[in-house]
Amino acid sequence: MTDLESADRLTEARVALAEAMALHEQGDLVAAERRYRAALAQDYRPADVLPLLAGLLGRLSRPEDALHAWDQLLAIEPDHAVALHEKGLTLHWLDRTEEAIASLERACALDPDNATALGNLGVVLADAHRNLEALRTFRRALALQPDNLHLRHQVRRLGSGAVPFWHIPMMNDAPRNDAFEAAIKAAIGVAGPEARVLDIGAGSGLLSLMAARAGARKVVACEMEPMIAEMAQQIVAQNGYAARITVHAKPSTELAVGAELDAPADILVSEILSSDLLTEKVLDTFEDAHRRLLAPDALVIPRAASAMGCLVASENLAGYAFVGDVSGFDLSAFTAFAPQRLPIHGTMTGWQRLSGDVELVRLDLTQKKHDATLARLSVPVTASGRAIGIVQWMHIDLWDGVTFDNHPDGYHDGGWLQVLHSFPEPIDVVAGEVLDIAAGHDRITLILWPLPRAAD
Template identity: 30%
Template sequence: MFSRQLFYIHRNIFKNWSKMSTFAQKLNPITGTIDWVVQDANYDYHQEIARAAFADMLHDTERNQKYEQALKIAIDKVHSNGNKANVLDIGTGTGLLSMMAVRNGADSVTACEAFKPMGECAKQIIAQNGYADRIKVIPKISFDVTVGEKEDMEKRCNILVTEVFDTELIGEGALNIFLHAVENLCESDCIIIPQSANLYVQVVESPAAQNWNRVKDVFCDEGKLLLKVPESIKNCAGSSAVHDIQLSQFPRTSFNTIISPTPICTFNWSSSLPFKRLHSIETRIERDGKAQVVFMWWDLQMDCEGKVLLSCAPIWAHPDGRNKSAEEIPWRDHWMQGVYYLPKEIDVKKDEKYIVHCGVDEYSLCFNMENVKSNVITSTLDPPVCNCGLHISFSRTRIGQMSDSRRIKKYVALFEEHLDKDSSILVLGDSFYSALAAVKLGVKKMYFLESNKMSRGILLDYIKANDLENIKIIESLEELKATDLSDVNVVLAEPYFTSSILPWDNLRVLYLFREIRDQLSRDVSIFPKKAVIKAVPVHFKDLYKIRSPLDTCEGFTMGAFDKLIERSSKVDDIVEAQPLWEYPGIALSEGHELFSFNLINSIEQAEYDGSFNIKSDLVCNGIAVWIDWYLTDSTKSNITTGPISPVVVGEKIDWDMHTRQGVTLFPGKLATQIDFSFRIDFKEGNIVFKCN
């Protein structure tokens, strides 16, 4: 009620101004508070456009050209049978496929687009290219399109074209969209583009990938067990959610193939496919090992003659891999590869026969394996369900951090060197379970701030599984402020918070420390001691495309789309989070220190203007930003969220795989210098980084 009243007060005060702007609530990840911010009146859909990265699809030349090839084949075939080519384009976006259809001789084209801003943009683009009288744009989802005299479509289409796919192929509702269209919008002999899709699987042993799914016991350097993972977590089947990554960037040395890439099921889009079904293949194991992970991708048979194939395979399995170099294999971010974690890892022997199962429902996939000798008849496959809380509480990135041996070793070394039986510790942050290892090393007492309810449940499981005592769990900052902390002589943080998105959002630990500073003794120690925000100018091979203007696409003017993207980008954060290990980039200068924080005696506000000196002839199309945490005064104690090896000008940057870095992207600049400004206000919890 209060928030509604506040909104009306603001609306009355700024009555005229609010025709262009509005107030919106936004979580401040550093302070943890909900702030009111002024936004464009169309903020919601502008942000949706900015974060959807539509431009990436339109920069996908292979995708565009193969769709057009399939359209030409279909239109020519319909014409050769003496019929008019009536095309329906579902989810037209910019109208690209509709314009391709007209260019290749379609007699009528109907395009539907449910997202109103994109529908209006499509109309503008179609008009700019001279096709306004040839293409009818309907602002509806395809399920609401009507057929008949004076309806949306006068008659059913005999060519249906659509791109409604994601990493899982069917995650955007492709099964239902095709089924409804075939039954209600298409003629009986309608040509569907694409015609069909094939799913492929590769079963591997990969401890590196398994780090994103399973957490590890904590040991000291001598091999003594300090903290064991609760059985509820060890035995959990995990989450069914796909982990989509740029699999071509996953190191080939990080996995061993148990079952080579093989097709497991086919989707024929013109037939009625049941939404829930099981596909199975029998195959032989290729090597001894553990079956842990399933890599998945798909391809599209685009045309009705079987001539045009569009593959999303990683480099090592791509059908063009023999004829093209890795650099020539098309890059796309809208269709990545999927990683699925088997509910239980399976010990396998070479030449054993196994059945690989693929369970399909309306929107998702799941996988499992069983030995042929088990004589178990599997008729259905339900997706795994997390019952331990870990897999539904934290991202794959966060689980990877919990399993990162380098990170864990540095914390254990810190515990052994700086903590003893007289240490009374306050732990700040979310899900810092490995801090419990300090209790096994004999510290006096531990206060553990854990504000996330799910995470508290996991914390209690850890405490119970390890028979730990003298731990007080505190559920909120308010409760912490009301707690007597006079005996605390060590404050310990990872730092990590579930609300964090950008690297510097975890500076919330500094905000929390300030809130309770007066409750602590003057000589209290805090770890980490220092945080350093760093940045480097980068030449990204492909990532820049998700924010890059088009100008033209396959010969069509895209000015209206570029303007829409530009307007939408202004309402979203300039710096976005990306797992940069997935996106190759060349360093154009050494790493640059933007700001350094002493966590005990940090400042309230700071401004810093500077320049990156570009030391390469490559264009700069992005600035990467990260934060380094120094647990102690030693550089060896550094836990980085950025490069894991020294940044060398002109060479590929080797990024940490267990964190997301910040990045600001822009059209390529050939420059010797790029200016930037950095602003920080800890009182308000605001950090701003801009490049000129």
Template identity: 30%
Template sequence: MKVFCGRVNPTTGALDWVEEDEDYDYHQEIARSSYADMLHDKDRNEKYYQGIRAAVKRVKERGEKAIVLDIGTGTGLLSMMAVTAGADYCYAVEVFKPMSEAAVQIVKANGFAGKIKVINKHSKEVTVGPDGDMMQRANILITELFDTELIGEGALPSYEHAQHTLMQERWEAVPHRATVYAQVVESHRLWSWNKLLPLDLDSGRFQPPPEMQSCPGAPSVCDIQLSQLNPCDFKSLSHIMVTCRIDFSQQISSATVSHPMNFSCLASGTAQVVLSWWDIDMDPEGTINCTMKPGWLYPSGHTVPWRDHWMQCVYFLPEEKKVVQRGELCLTAHQDDYSMWFTLQNSGAEENASNERPVCHCGAHIIWNRPRFGELNDQSRIDKYKKALKKILTPSSVCLCVSDGSLLPLLAHSIGAAQVFTLEYSSMSQHLMEKIFQVNNLKEVIPVLQKTPDKVTADDLGDRKVSVLIGEPFFTTSLLPWHNLYFWYSRTALSGVLSKDCTVSPVSASIHILAVEFKDLWRIRSPCGSCEGFDVRIMDEMIKKSLDFRELREAEPHALWEYPCRALSDPINAMTFNFQEAVPGDVMKSEGSVNLVRSGMCHGVVLWMEYQLTEDMRVSTGLLGVSEEEGDCQWYPHSKQGVFFLSSVTELEPSSMKPCTSVNYQLTFSPKHGDIQMNFSSKF
């Protein structure tokens, strides 16, 4: 059965109706999920298996049958581990129907259908009794309900319910306990992802609105691969502290609770950020431990387990706080049923911060994501735009900016343009920009037009023609780098209000490509035919059902500063878009090959956009540099790049097989649909 889905095209801005299979979204969700990553997480799987065997042994030693409840079974892997370890019966609960169907097939394929019952329900809906889902209560509770924040997937309410209604009076839990850690740091890099910082302009100093500076920020945790953050990017103001311990073998409560931690400050500075992670003990003695600590806490030479399904947390304090060395402070972790947040005050001071979860009240944290804050605060990038605008603006320029939430209008005004307008698609973004302009006494000077480009008329511009059209370009609806070609479509729709000799900046945009070897990221798309001796090939089939015909012709967005990779080729310009002209009617095509110049495993191709601001100035949203010897890549940290994973990994090294020497590419840009079809293949 086919269904039609309405989607706003991020490149053209049009509403497209797309025909899809009715189960397409399910397969997409599975394909883009972390199931493959979890199955490849050898450290996680080994620790779970050891913990499950120990729990089954403890129950058997008490002379009891081992009845297992596995909540959030996913592939059924942990249930199969339990039966292999000697469990008498296992109830595997999975609320996501396509995943539970996969689990049924995987359990059957491995010969466990008689001992594992897959239940397609939320655990809170599971019943016990002769006519229920479970014949009896369980005495071993196995779960993998954790996310980077530990409790963000609803682990606490699920435990609370299960322990009251689905477990016997005495039970074993795997994992047995979790410990959450926190460290207070000063980090201007991280803080720039949370607040809009002041900016020096030619006409004076730009100040963000006070309500933006006092706003507690986005309520969601910032999860990143903290191992890739250079220790030079932060200053430790506290030792690593234990925030809380949760014993899963005891009665769990999901009620809101606070955990105060007193500490003596290690150095003078500005407390801005709390770094946090957790570990889990699989047994009561704590001898089987699985930790999420960042790589720089491991001993030199120690192998650091890589995982993308569990990372580390960055929490932003509600406001910066100046601290002095040896000063006595109290960091309080607040926890509700789904999230955590932190407040900081002097030791002994009365707690005056609200125990309620922080919520953005300035609007900026709703409109802009954290990388966008970082981009707006990127001084080197701002300087490039300043230089470019100084080359193209004159005292008589009528300037129009087309980008979401851009500071370019401020730069253009400070440089001396006669009139500056800016275009915002949403009313929320319009109000935010008007607040920013108002604080800087520019609300009446820089009109904010809340319109789509095709609706802008000469009346909106005071019966004047635009002589300079500018953009970053950046749009909040963009997921992949080339989605920002919406600037080109806007420029085309605005043709009626542009002067004949209108200057457009950027002048052009180009897609650049690079063949790479990933250190770890390749694992998320690597086949997972077996795991810990169990056949899970059905997962590959489900992923391929979605990926073979769609994803293998598409790129995925990834913030590559978090995922180390080596350049196996030199970067090349694969396709250029001329913003001086309107969007053409004909399809644009480009094909060629990327020669591999370094040895390694070619896992895929990275794609990004570069913008030519003027004839001699450009900005990149992707590759910033490559080390000469090893080819290690440095990526722009405030944008995601596109990653096209090759369907088969290719090798460039002397071996028994002929090595790959290049990667062929074909790019086809369809102006009508605003998308880029791509194909990459290895050449031997």
């Protein structure tokens, strides 16, 4: 090629790039793409043209083509932080999440003070359910831009998403806290300050802090949600007990004597009871602890828990549990899909008692093994009405003379809710008669089922 031909091609490339940029600015993206490619065909300033072309292709919703352009740029400049950042975002667009994270991590390593890149990496990590890494990444970005409301929102969103709505009111439940602390003090008074304490499901670390304040010198806590475990360790340190309390970000089933515990625990404290008693795998957790993690004579707090309840009628709650005629159509068959358990809160509080309090199921948490159980329970009816199910609450036995419950007549503001266990269909009952139900559990849920009634 002669010098004249080279000059002509260079001129053509410059013109093509100028035209492409003008068309791009005017919004004629299709024509701009053609002119960018004309410039690239002359191998004219590819490191400058490829980012423009890739951005344009993204606006045209052609992520595969945009990705190819970013890869072409990275073949020229492998450490191009912007290209790595944009490639990561494009990969995320294409649902290639792990590749997106790898590209964004490289971009952030090359440009560690880029809060935007860190924020985007945090978003992709969160989408991959790597929440603790996402939270730490957002915090790094927020340290660079403390007033960035988007980043502040992401930190709060991730933290609050890891905590169920009832956790804060439960932490603020003074009667519950006082009952647990009284039991913990009594246990340490018996076992002594050298007793090893194991706290399963530590949450904020409150029960561990109570044990340390009561004199326990060694507390091992575990919390399976990593973000909550990290916060618990921070709270422990802020309160001056870091030397006595260690929080592990794992479930108790992954703890071992000789690793996280230097010896079997002498005291177990745990508050993993759910509003309907069993759904947080209470029995599996306690059995595993008895088998592997506790001394044979370990003290257990709580030592027992009961599901209490009463037969109820409620037109309001029936609207949550049953369906019949709707807009002139019979939809009653859909009741088969209705929830068996409904938390009682807000507007779902209007119900009429049709029986006295009845103990439905009792768990002895000091036992080392629990089998599924089902037994006939006769419930005396004290008021006539249309029974839609049983409202259930809990009573827990923490220590001699130390108990706590969320009885609906006197407990409304804590973390535990009462639960409606709806019947398959409403049952008309009359005061003075007895309604027989099957009451028990399958180890993970309560079973409360009305039994067939004798024919009149």
